[in-house]
Amino acid sequence: MNPILLTPLDISIAASLIILDAALSIFLKLRLHRQIAIAAARMVLQLVAIGYVLRFIFTLNNPAATLLLVLVMVLVAAREVAARPERRFKDYSNLAIGFVSVGFATFVTSILALTTAIRPQPWFDPHYAIPLAGIILGNVLNSASLSLDSFLGSVRRERAAIEARLSLGETYREAIAPLVRDAIRRGLLPIINQMSAAGIVTLPGIMTGQILAGLDPLEAVKYQILLMFLLSGGSGLSALAASYLAAWRLTDERQRLRLDRLQ
Amino acid sequence: MATALLVQGLRSEFAGPFELKLDTGTCAAITGASGSGKSLFLRMIADLDPNQGKVWLNGTERGAVAAPQWRSHATYVAAESGWWADRVIEHFTANSRSEVAALAGRLGLRVDLLDAPVAQLSTGEKQRLALVRALLRSPPVLLLDEPTGPLDEESVVRVEALLRERMATGTTILLVTHDPNQAERLGHQRYRMVAGQLETL
Numbered sequence: 098m099n100p101i102l103l104t105p106l107d108i109s110i111a112a113s114l115i116i117l118d119a120a121l122s123i124f125l126k127l128r129l130h131r132q133i134a135i136a137a138a139r140m141v142l143q144l145v146a147i148g149y150v151l152r153f154i155f156t157l158n159n160p161a162a163t164l165l166l167v168l169v170m171v172l173v174a175a176r177e178v179a180a181r182p183e184r185r186f187k188d189y190s191n192l193a194i195g196f197v198s199v200g201f202a203t204f205v206t207s208i209l210a211l212t213t214a215i216r217p218q219p220w221f222d223p224h225y226a227i228p229l230a231g232i233i234l235g236n237v238l239n240s241a242s243l244s245l246d247s248f249l250g251s252v253r254r255e256r257a258a259i260e261a262r263l264s265l266g267e268t269y270r271e272a273i274a275p276l277v278r279d280a281i282r283r284g285l286l287p288i289i290n291q292m293s294a295a296g297i298v299t300l301p302g303i304m305t306g307q308i309l310a311g312l313d314p315l316e317a318v319k320y321q322i323l324l325m326f327l328l329s330g331g332s333g334l335s336a337l338a339a340s341y342l343a344a345w346r347l348t349d350e351r352q353r354l355r356l357d358r359l360q
Numbered sequence: 361m362a363t364a365l366l367v368q369g370l371r372s373e374f375a376g377p378f379e380l381k382l383d384t385g386t387c388a389a390i391t392g393a394s395g396s397g398k399s400l401f402l403r404m405i406a407d408l409d410p411n412q413g414k415v416w417l418n419g420t421e422r423g424a425v426a427a428p429q430w431r432s433h434a435t436y437v438a439a440e441s442g443w444w445a446d447r448v449i450e451h452f453t454a455n456s457r458s459e460v461a462a463l464a465g466r467l468g469l470r471v472d473l474l475d476a477p478v479a480q481l482s483t484g485e486k487q488r489l490a491l492v493r494a495l496l497r498s499p500p501v502l503l504l505d506e507p508t509g510p511l512d513e514e515s516v517v518r519v520e521a522l523l524r525e526r527m528a529t530g531t532t533i534l535l536v537t538h539d540p541n542q543a544e545r546l547g548h549q550r551y552r553m554v555a556g557q558l559e560t561l
Contacts, residue, residue: 261442
């Protein structure tokens with residue numbers, strides 16, 4: 098079964114729904130019509146642009162170009178991770194922590210999947226590597242930013258407790274452990290929810306996409322299961338990395354709690 | 361008498377430089393306005409904030425000792441006590457219950473407080489339990505930041521008696537207090553902190 102290709106007319110008919118939203122906004126004085134129009138235009142432009150970029154990278158079929166694109170995606174994700182928490186480091190640590198945790202988790206899980214499960218020839222074929230890295234990035238970004246936000250938020254609140262433990266001769270590692278644990282837990286919750294709800298509350302995106310593209314549902318389900326495992330592994334790695342890196346950046350060679358490094 | 365605590369050129373970007381020499385079993389009391397740097401001084405000795413300068417404890421320089429070990433020997437008890445578990449007893453090492461109960465009792469605390477949630481304790485109760493927590497480890501030097509700040513008169517008398525007893529057995533105390541009379545009662549040396557500088561009284 099071949100995928101059903103969309104014509105410009107098909108899309109134009111769907112676009113009329115945006116007009117409906119805008120009309121609703123004008124009629125109900127929601128004052129959203131401008132934002133709706135801008136968001137819709139942005140969405141179309143961004144997606145068309147990425148479509149061309151992907152087509153270009155696919156025809157190049159050059160590992161360096163693939164790697165470059167993935168690195169750019171990781172950098173954009175790192176910026177999101179860095180911007181999310183209310184409390185931030187004074188220097189560029191937020192961005193560095195975001196980049197390392199998101200990049201590490203994405204590379205490890207993507208390469209594992211490409212070399213052991215999906216196994217395209219060659220394994221770094223951009224048709225597979227880029228979409229896979231993209232899906233993993235989206236999830237990993239979420240868990241890294243939740244973990245970082247949780248850690249940086251609680252560390253100031255728990256200052257008296259942490260310093261009481263340090264004062265009694267405990268190591269920084271012991272004193273900070275409960276906060277690191279909570280931060281990792283926070284980062285893992287979304288993927289646990291996602292796995293529990295998969296197939297009952299939601300039909301996950303990849304599976305739906307593949308069914309629409311004509312794949313047998315059971316084959317699509319297999320892909321989705323593989324992906325969920327990858328996402329949970331990626332979430333765990335990025336939550337772990339983000340929490341430990343943040344904890345490490347908040348101490349020094351004398352095992353002090355260095356809140357002066359936060360804004 | 362042997363010198364227990366020796367401080368030379370101790371400073372940070374906010375306070376100092378400080379010089380101090382304290383004999384074993386004695387107490388130096390520091391008074392001074394809020395924000396003058398009293399707590400900062402204690403925290404610098406405990407190495408909780410970035411600082412420069414030298415501190416010796418019974419002849420051993422701070423840099424030669426790992427930070428956790430240093431802090432367990434020169435133990436800082438903050439004016440605002442910190443708690444990390446739900447129940448009081450969880451903040452003490454296992455099998456130390458009878459010792460905790462004995463010391464807590466001497467400070468006028470009911471024994472059933474040990475099993476209470478920390479959230480139910482008053483500020484004064486928490487303050488005394490934080491002191492018990494530090495005393496149980498018998499550090500040679502205690503850095504006490506307003507240990508009797510939130511306490512009633514009777515409890516102050518109990519705390520001071522216990523501190524005197526500890527000094528008699530060789531514990532050295534650096535005490536920050538708002539009460540000049542307490543400084544008079546306990547301090548063998550008395551200082552006033554003014555804008556990050558120590559003045560001898």
